[in-house]
Amino acid sequence: MNESTVFSAIAPSEKAQDAPELRFSEESECAEFLFRLRWPDGFRCPRCGNGGAYKVATRRLPLYECTRCGHQASLTAGTVMEGSRTPLVKWFYAARCLAQNDGITAKALAQKIRVTYKTAWTMLHKLRKAISEDDRKRKLSGIVRICDGEYRPYMGCSSSIWRDPREFPVLVGISETADVRPVAVKLKEAAKNPHDRSWTHKGDVWKFIEDHCEENVRPSEISIGRFRAPARKKGLLIFRAARQWLRRTFRGIGRKHRQAYWDEYAYRLNAGFTNACAFAALLRLCATTGRTTYRKLVSSV
Numbered sequence: 001m002n003e004s005t006v007f008s009a010i011a012p013s014e015k016a017q018d019a020p021e022l023r024f025s026e027e028s029e030c031a032e033f034l035f036r037l038r039w040p041d042g043f044r045c046p047r048c049g050n051g052g053a054y055k056v057a058t059r060r061l062p063l064y065e066c067t068r069c070g071h072q073a074s075l076t077a078g079t080v081m082e083g084s085r086t087p088l089v090k091w092f093y094a095a096r097c098l099a100q101n102d103g104i105t106a107k108a109l110a111q112k113i114r115v116t117y118k119t120a121w122t123m124l125h126k127l128r129k130a131i132s133e134d135d136r137k138r139k140l141s142g143i144v145r146i147c148d149g150e151y152r153p154y155m156g157c158s159s160s161i162w163r164d165p166r167e168f169p170v171l172v173g174i175s176e177t178a179d180v181r182p183v184a185v186k187l188k189e190a191a192k193n194p195h196d197r198s199w200t201h202k203g204d205v206w207k208f209i210e211d212h213c214e215e216n217v218r219p220s221e222i223s224i225g226r227f228r229a230p231a232r233k234k235g236l237l238i239f240r241a242a243r244q245w246l247r248r249t250f251r252g253i254g255r256k257h258r259q260a261y262w263d264e265y266a267y268r269l270n271a272g273f274t275n276a277c278a279f280a281a282l283l284r285l286c287a288t289t290g291r292t293t294y295r296k297l298v299s300s301v
Contacts, residue, residue, distance in 0.1 A: 022096075022280055030088035031061055034075055037287035046078070047071040061088070080126050082291035086119060094123045095286060099271075099278035102249055103264060122294045127282065128260040129297070130289035131267045140175040140184055141214040145221040146205060147172050149239035151189070151246070151258075168255065170243075170262065171208045172235040173219075182234070183273050186212050187242055187262035189255070238269070 024030045035043075043053045045066035052067035064073045076082045081091050090113040097104035097112075104112075110120035150167040168189055175184040188211075190204040205222055213219070223235075242265045246253060253261055271278035 022277070022283070024089055024092045027060070027087055027089050030092050031075060033092075033283070034079070034081075034088065034287060037284055038075070038079070043073075045069060045071055046073055078290055080130050080286040080289050080291070083293070084123075086115065086123065090115065091123065091286070092283065094120070095127060095282045096279050098124060098127050098264065099268065099282050101268065102245065103268075105250060118294070122297065125257070125260065125297045126292055127286070128264050129292055130285040131282070132260055132263045133289055134285050135186065135263045135266065138184070139214040139217075140173050140186060140212055141217055142183070143176040143178070143180075144213055144217055144219040145174045145176065145223075145235060146208065146219050147221075147223045147235035147239075148190070149236060149243065151243055168258075169204065170239060171204060172239045173208060173212055174235055174238070184270050185238055185266050185273075187239065187266050188212065189259050189262060242266075 022033075024033065042051055043064055044051055045053065045068065048066060048069045048071070050066050050068035053064040053073070054067060056063040056065055056072065061075045064075070065071070066073070074082070076084070076088075081088065084091070093113055094104075094109055097109060104124070106117055106121035106124055109115075109124060110117045113120070115123075149170050149172060151170050152167045171186075171188050171190055173186040173188070174182050176182050186208075188208055190208075209217070209219065242262065245265060246258075246261055250261070267282075268278050270276075271281060
C-alpha cells in the first residue's frame with residue numbers, strides 16, 4: 001500500500017464529511033483542484049493577464065508558461081504551500097485534520113503523514129496563519145454582544161475579585177441575527193499588564209470593537225469583569241468550550257502562538273454557524289493566502 005493510499009484510507013471526521021467529494025488520494029488530484037481554486041475562470045498569467053499557457057509537466061508539480069510573455073507560473077506561487085517540498089496530498093490531509101472538530105496536534109500529524117515534527121508544526125501554523133488573516137478581514141456586524149473570560153494554563157477557578165497573575169483575559173464577541181441566532185464569533189486575547197491584577201479593561205473592549213466590528217457598530221451588550229450578568233451565558237459557554245479544547249488537545253499553549261489557536265477554534269465554529277464546509281473553505285484560504293516561512297512563524301509575537 002503506497003503512501004497516498006494510506007491517506008485516503010483514514011476515515012475523515014464528521015466535519016470533513018460535509019464534503020464527501022473532497023477526498024484526495026493522489027498528487028494529481030490535489031494539483032487539479034488547486035488549479036481550479038487559483039484560476040476558477042481558467043489560467044491567467046500573473047504578469048501580463050494573458051489567458052493562454054503551455055503546461056510544463058516535467059516537474060513534480062506542473063508549471064504554466066504564458067503563451068504571450070513566456071512567464072512560468074508555479075501552481076503553488078502565492079499560496080500557503082509556496083516554497084514547500086511537502087507533497088500537496090499531505091498538505092490537503094493536514095487541512096482536513098485542522099478542519100475536524102478537535103483539530104490535530106503537530107505530533108499526531110507528523111505520525112500520520114510521515115514527516116518530521118518541525119515540518120508538521122510548520123504546516124499547521126501556516127494553515128492557522130491563513131485562518132487568522134481571513135479572520136482579521138471579517139468584522140462582526142448586526143447585533144453584537146461582548147463578554148470576557150480568563151485563560152489559565154492550570155485547572156481550577158479563582159473566586160477573587162482580582163485576576164491571578166497567571167490568568168489571561170480573553171474577549172468573546174458574538175454577532176447575532178434578530179432572532180438571536182449566532183452567525184459569527186471572535187475570540188481575542190486582550191493585552192495583559194503584568195503589574196495590573198484587575199480584570200478586562202474597558203479600553204480593551206473598545207479596541208476589540210475598533211479592530212473586529214464593522215464601522216458604526218455599537219454592541220448591544222457588553223458584560224465584562226469577574227462577576228457578570230447572566231445574559232452573557234452564551235459567550236461564556238463558547239469560551240469555556242474553547243478553553244477546554246485547548247487544554248484537552250494541546251495540554252496548554254504558550255502565549256506567543258495562542259491567539260492562532262483561538263482563531264482556529266472560532267473558524268470551525270463559524271463554519272458550523274453558516275453550514276459551510278470548514279475543509280473546503282480552508283483549501284480556498286490556502287490558495288489565496290501568501291507565503292510565510294518557519295523563521296517568520298517562530299519570530300512572530
